Amino acid sequence: MIRTIDLRGQTPTRSEFVQLVPRADTDVxxxxxxxxxxxxxxxxxxxxxxxxxxxxxxxxxxxxxxxxxxxxxxxxxxxxxxxxxxxxxxxxxxxxxxxxxxPDARTTELASGAVVQQRWQPxxxxxxxxxxxxxxxxxxxxxxxxxxxxxxxxxxxxxxxxxxxxxxxxxxxxxxxxxxxxxxxxxxxxxxxxxxxxxxxxxxxxxxxxxxxxxxxxxxxxxxxxxxxxxxxxxxEAGPTEILIVADGTADPAFVAADLVSQAEHDELAAAVLVTDSPALAEAVLAQLDGVAASTKHADRVAVALDGPQSAVVLVDSIELAAAFSNAYGPEHLEVQVADPDAVLTLLTNAGAIFVGAYSPVSLGDYLAGSNHVLPTGGQSRFSSGLGAYTFLRPQQVIRYSSSALREVADRIVALAEAENLPAHGEAVTARFAR
Missing domain, CATH: 3.40.50.1980 (Nitrogenase molybdenum iron protein domain)
Structure with a gap:
């Protein structure tokens, strides 16, 4: 049903990892x-x-x-x-x-009478x-x-x-x-x-x-x-859902299989990926997966998603390489089911949301974790974030300078304006002191 990508014995570079990650055959x-x-x-x-x-x-x-x-x-x-x-x-x-x-509004006083306020405007x-x-x-x-x-x-x-x-x-x-x-x-x-x-x-x-x-x-x-x-x-540009699970030999294969299926039921293009340094865990998950997938309500949809090019079980030599693979993938949902999750968290940089431990499944985040489930897909978590209050806020700087504060930096403004061949910029400052 789901394919296996065996990267044992390899230490791919970041660019090679990007080429190796499984993706759906779809493009916006x-x-x-x-x-x-x-x-x-x-x-x-x-x-x-x-x-x-x-x-x-x-x-x-x-x-x-x-x-x-x-x-x-x-x-x-x-x-x-x-x-x-x-x-x-x-x-x-x-x-x-x-x-x-x-964020709270903050005011910075750079000198007497020279104030910049940072505010967040909806x-x-x-x-x-x-x-x-x-x-x-x-x-x-x-x-x-x-x-x-x-x-x-x-x-x-x-x-x-x-x-x-x-x-x-x-x-x-x-x-x-x-x-x-x-x-x-x-x-x-x-x-x-x-x-x-x-x-x-x-x-x-x-x-x-x-x-x-x-x-x-x-x-x-x-x-x-x-x-x-x-x-x-x-x-x-949110697309089909994704789950990537970084797991070692301490993970429960039944939990891992259930979590992969939970996201595969969304859509035939949904991505379900397990990355592990434990061949035994991979084998146990594969043994569980067929039964879990076949017994769920949307079995046909799940089967197509798991069989697609976007889903895989990936074998690597270490959890450090599993983290590197995950960072190259940039998953929407990232689960961490390892013996020392805090150590692995320090290695993980790219994810829409991270679910740590056996009792923090993605389904929790979908509904009642308190976190937001509108998250970047298709690798966009490498450069963007999920939905939050900040999505609707614009940072604005409010500048207030007194006459004396402006006079203090006037010569420097003129110097930079002349260097950029924009003399009227400097003249807008000196005009205030011509009288």
């Missing part, structure tokens, strides 16, 4: 042209284009593209009590963990995308909305595809999650068109353009986010 760029056309259709034709795209891609045309408040209230009232309790707890935990991400309005394809993601409503609210964003719009099963309405559990968070602006729109609508606005339904768009989706959603980037800010 292949969907770029189609996504750009869908975004442009929404920009030029508005509601007409959104309804056409709903018929084509969702198989249903929503009666109300802007969800009435009554539908949100009904969804909250009819929500399964156990699911409501879980969502309530998730909201509490994500709020607590996210609060730590908000954007005014954001659009949050919640997918609705193979699975339902009320947890993504929590993960997107809570950081925006804690950052101080004043206007939040949620977009999620209309569901044929529910007569063209947004899935009721997604609506209920929005209602629990106090979000009243929800739209039954999906895919690339939804990203275009959030970025450019749609007057007919009262949808004003947003400044930042966040949230995961399929390859067309990711491509559409690339298309509108620059018109709006985005979190990342």
């Amino acid at each position: 760029s292949v969907a770029h042209e189609a996504a750009a056309a869908l975004v442009e259709a929404v920009r030029s034709d508005g509601l007409v284009a959104l309804r056409d795209q709903a018929r084509r891609f969702d198989g249903v045309e929503p009666e109300h593209v802007r969800v009435p408040q009554q539908h949100i209230d009904e969804a909250v009232a009819e929500l399964d009590p156990a699911v409501r309790a879980a969502l309530d707890e998730a909201i509490v935990r994500v709020r607590q963990a996210t609060a730590a991400q908000i 954007v005014d309005r954001v659009g949050l995308y919640v997918p609705g394809g193979k699975a339902v993601y009320p947890s993504s409503v929590v993960m997107n909305t809570v950081p925006a609210q804690l950052a101080g964003v004043g206007s939040i719009a949620i977009a999620s595809p209309p569901q044929r099963e529910f007569g063209g309405r947004v899935h009721p559990t997604i609506l209920a999650a929005a209602g629990l968070l106090g979000v009243t602006e929800v739209y039954a729109i999906g895919g690339a068109g939804a990203i275009g609508a959030l970025a450019h606005g749609v007057d007919e339904i009262g949808l004003d353009p947003v400044q930042v768009i966040t949230g995961p989706g399929n390859v067309y959603v990711a491509a559409a986010k690339r298309v509108v980037r620059g018109v709006v800010g985005i979190d990342s």
Whole structure:
């Protein structure tokens, strides 16, 4: 089912590791042209284009593209009590963990009367995308909305595809999650068109353009986010989910197998990777994997994901090399199941989120760890981070200089302005003291 990559006896360089990591045969760029056309259709034709795209891609045309408040209230009232309790707890935990991400304003006095203040300013309005394809993601409503609210964003719009099963309405559990968070602006729109609508606005339904768009989706959603980037800010081009597990011979093979399958059930393109220096563990996991994969509800989907080029069991000579492999991969979700996790943590630099120990599975982070599950995929954790309050904050410096403080550095400003052949820069300073 899952292939084995044997790197024992090898010490690859960083660039060689990058070439060796397993990846899915998918690329956002292949969907770029189609996504750009869908975004442009929404920009030029508005509601007409959104309804056409709903018929084509969702198989249903929503009666109300802007969800009435009554539908949100009904969804909250009819929500399964156990699911409501879980969502309530998730909201509490994500709020607590996210609060730590908000920096304090700081003031630096460089000299008497020379002050630079560092402040963090929220954007005014954001659009949050919640997918609705193979699975339902009320947890993504929590993960997107809570950081925006804690950052101080004043206007939040949620977009999620209309569901044929529910007569063209947004899935009721997604609506209920929005209602629990106090979000009243929800739209039954999906895919690339939804990203275009959030970025450019749609007057007919009262949808004003947003400044930042966040949230995961399929390859067309990711491509559409690339298309509108620059018109709006985005979190990342999130693609199929990934789990990479660094484990040694002390890891429980049953736990490892279960965790690999848990992420493989998301999507046929989901990546499940085990990196270990223990051939015995690798063998034990492989022995467990077939049975675990075959017995789960989405066995067919799991089988395709595990059999794909993006999934593998990787054998290396040491945990240090396992960490180097992981850093080259830059996983969305990284589990560390080793005898001395703190020592290994010092070697791990690239990951969307890191789950340490046998009792910190990725599933915990998906729902109730308090951490955020909207994370960079496709190796993007090598240079970007997961969603947080900081996604919606802009650092700004506020400069306040008195006359005497400016006079003190005036000659140096003039000198640099002359060196750059921009004399008017210096003249703007000396003009203040000409009188």
